[in-house]
Amino acid sequence: MNNIERSLMKRVRISKPILFTKLIPNVITLLGLIVGVSSIRFALDSRWEIAVYCILIAGVLDGIDGRVARLLNATSPFGAELDSLCDFANFGVAPAIMIYLWSFQQYEFKLLSWFAMLLFVVCMAIRLARFNTMIFLAHDKQDKKSKYFSVGVPAPSGALLALIPMILDFEISTVLQINIRSHTILIDIYIAIVAVLLASRIPTFLLKNVHIKPEYLSLSMILSAIIIINIIIYPWYTLPIVAVSYLLSIPIAAIIARRM
Template sequence: MLRFKRKRLGIRPVPFTKLLPNIITLIGLIIGSSSIRFALDSRWETAVYCILIATIIDGLDGGVARMLNATSHFGAELDSLCDFMNFGLCPAMLIYLWSFQQYEYKVISWASIMLFLVCMAIRLARFNTAIVQPSEIKQDDRFLLGVPAPSGAVLALIPLILDFEFSPLFGEFNLRNHTLLINLYIVIIALLLPSRLPTLSLKKIQIKQEYLSLSMIVSAVIIITIVIYPWYSLPLVAILYVLSIPVCMYVTRKL
């Protein structure tokens, strides 16, 4: 009787390889959301590490899904929901607990955090809509529109990262207490998320054959530097990324 019901309902076993990308996505969700737990214990460096690891995992699950031919609409929706948690809610809570909680005018700080979350939700919703209903507006495939969710999360955490190494170097200057500047910075990053500004896409960069070896060496040096000196190199990478936006705008206008 049980076999008959399974055949009648059309239930078929699913290979584990089809579930592997979704499992990787959920692992990223678990690690990313753990950042809030470490933030509540004031373990800020560990909390930021959780977001960075979730960023790396977010770049892996899509590639694994395409490699295993396991892409699905369910996987895309799950990835989007996890992205909102890892790169929207978690960074927002980290910034709020780190600096804004001790601010006298918490309403202003909470408003900037809410704006960041709203812009992140709009960004991800527009991305999901583009998958189902591709836009008819022509755009250069070499660039993205707006700042991607993982990049936006890392950019939002830059004030927190700067506080790890740079604040002790300046003695009495404590970046954590300059909440008005941090509020303004979070608002700018929030507005960049759903914007129509062209931003750099590493996936679309094409490298000539004669420069492959050099590009691999440069990439290895960058990765090693980030691993050894993360709190110095990440702000530098963030600055270069922000400065690349006007360059992308100039290139797209020329083309």
């Protein structure tokens, strides 16, 4: 055996077989990527409601994969990086393209609108990059605030907030007889504000770590069921209400976090 063959043998690393169950979280993440990016295809065909549904489903899958990984003890740095890259495509690039195709194609100052979309994508990238670094730092030090608050608006929430003007145009604009698409400058300003919230260090609530007292458990389950039922039956009315409630909760979270 010559030196070249020996060096090649050293580079080859024989690893143990991996159970398929360990790959399930990554499969869910990739499924979310497929569904989320498919929203661009439906947006190109002007099928806006289906495109928004794709982003919503991608958000649900994004919330599932991490919990499945912890349940199966299959968390890994590769899974965290894959999840972050998929989030950037699903909740950064896809919503920006959808909103631009929906409202700004016929806009005479569409270069300004494209600037707002780029700002949204850039801030989403900054938010996800900071989130990745905080994951590694969390193993060394984790304060009380990080358990109950997120730094900035999370990626799925930011995507939902950005899509609210489009969602309002589905049903509510018809009821109120308002042409939301024509208010492109206001939409630009709104998207820019959402982008800043993504990259900001403003604390926002983490509902997954909220503790519920036993006496309020039944009430919490009933309220959750009511919200889910309304999202399924009346999504284009319920989602704007949820988004507005979330925006109103941001200053409350900031005040509580400062007092802590």
